[in-house]
Amino acid sequence: MKYFGGVEGGATHSRLVICDEQGNSLALTTGLGTNHWMVGIPEVARRITDMVQRAKEEAGIESEVRLASLGLSLSGCEQEATNQELEYEMRNTFPEIADSYVVCSDTMGSVFTASPIGGMVVISGTGSNALLRNPDGSTYTCGGWGHFMGDEGSAFYIAHEAMKIVFDDIDNLKKSRYPIDCVWELIKQHFNVDTRFDLLPHCYAKFDKPFYASLCKKLAHAADQDDALAKCIFNNAGRCIARSIAALIPKVQDELVKTGYLSVVCVGSVWHSWHLLREGFEHEMRQHDIPFDLRLVTITKSMAYGACYLAAxxxxxxxxxxxxxxFDVMYHYHTKEKPTNGHSSNGCSSAESIVVRC
Structure with a gap:
């Protein structure tokens, strides 16, 4: 009997699955974060080994039995040079783990959990990133540069946009088209501050990206309570996400869309607010010549399965x-749909494809 493994590796936690030759899951375990930029390649290798050994014990597999293959779909594994370095570390420091390895980014595991030939994945969580994997193995990305150079459509983007609008409105630099009172109160509550000056340490000296981005959840609640400014910010985020997809459309190979649609795997907490993103997303997509439909799906299993499939x-x-x-189908975008009028229902102008300033 041969066994196959896959790892979904994030910055804060990881998951590992072991399957048998029939594709049955024998063990699914968790472990610490496996982003080598944060903990180093030797520590990543040690943590992966620990998960494999615990999963073998759970599955009743003898510890000396090596996996036939092990897929490592890890956060931070976007560069081939460091991917090879991690594989070398695994083979030489822990030779008992696996016969074969595939090392790739965490986005790749998402794609192959949903499809055997590739597809597109759009991450919109704390940060944002879009990746296309074609059947011939060619890969293209849009975004993924972090909050300093990008992260459009992410939780960080939404939180930062809200704060920037409030700052500019109070400065009388650029007045918000909607009242800022509700959003400003949420910002003060979230950061436990009274003034804009109190916010500056959170923006610079004590900057904590996950905490900063977590303001997004409160803004989503405000949007659900019909606050016009919060709704407009999410509308804009939907447009940003749509543009990242449209940017990769010219690179899509025909085999990926022979069904008439392209599957887009949606990963990240911001997608939980799809009802707030949808209107901006749809309007932006109509500004682009998309020759096929889009099917937005959400993964229902760990992306470790995709890593396992890829390695096998x-x-x-x-x-x-x-x-x-x-996976579950979240939404189907039909390219023949047309806007009913030139304005969106939340009051944001939709006459232009650029992001509207709220």
Missing amino acids: DAIEMRLPRNYLDN
């Missing part, structure tokens, strides 16, 4: 799998 395929072992069990 690399050694020409086709594990049985049912992709329909791995």
Whole structure:
């Protein structure tokens, strides 16, 4: 009997799955973060080894039995040079773990959890990123540069946009088209401050991106309570996400869309507010010539399964799998849909494809 493993590795936590030759999951375990930029390659290798050994014990597999393949779909693994360095570390420091490795970014695991030939994944969580993987192995990205150079459409972007609008309105530099009172109160509550000067340490000396971005959840609640400014900010975020998809459309190969639509895997907490993003998303998509429909899906299983599939395929072992069990369809965008008028219902002008300043 051969066994196959896959790891979904994030900055704060990781998951590992082991499957048998029939594609059955024998063990699913968790571990610490495995982003090598944060903890170093030797520590990542040690943490992966720890998860594998614990999963083997859970599955009743003897510790000396090596996995036939192990897919490592990890945050921070975007560069081939460091990916090879991690594989070298695994093979030489922990030779008992696996016979074959595939090391790739965490976005790749998302794609292959939903499809055997590739597709697109759009991450909108604390940060944002979009990636396209074609059947021939070619890969293209849009975004993923972090909050200093990008992160449009992410939780950080939404939080920062809200704060910038409030700052500019109070300065009388650029007045908000909607009242800022509700959003300003949420900002003060979230950061436990009274003035804008009190916010400056959170923006600079004590900057904590996840905490900063977590303001997004409160803004989503305000939007659900019909606050016009919060609704407009989410509308703009939806447009940003749509533009990242449109940017990659010219690179999509025909085989990916032979069904008539492109599957887009949606990853990240901001997608939980799809009802707030949808209107801006739809309007922005209509500004682009998209020759096929889009099917937005959410993963229902750990992305470790995609990493496992990818590694097994690399050694020409086709594990049985049912992709329909791995995702739910969230939304279907039809390219023939037309806007009913020139304005969105929340009051944001939709006459232009640029982001509207709220």
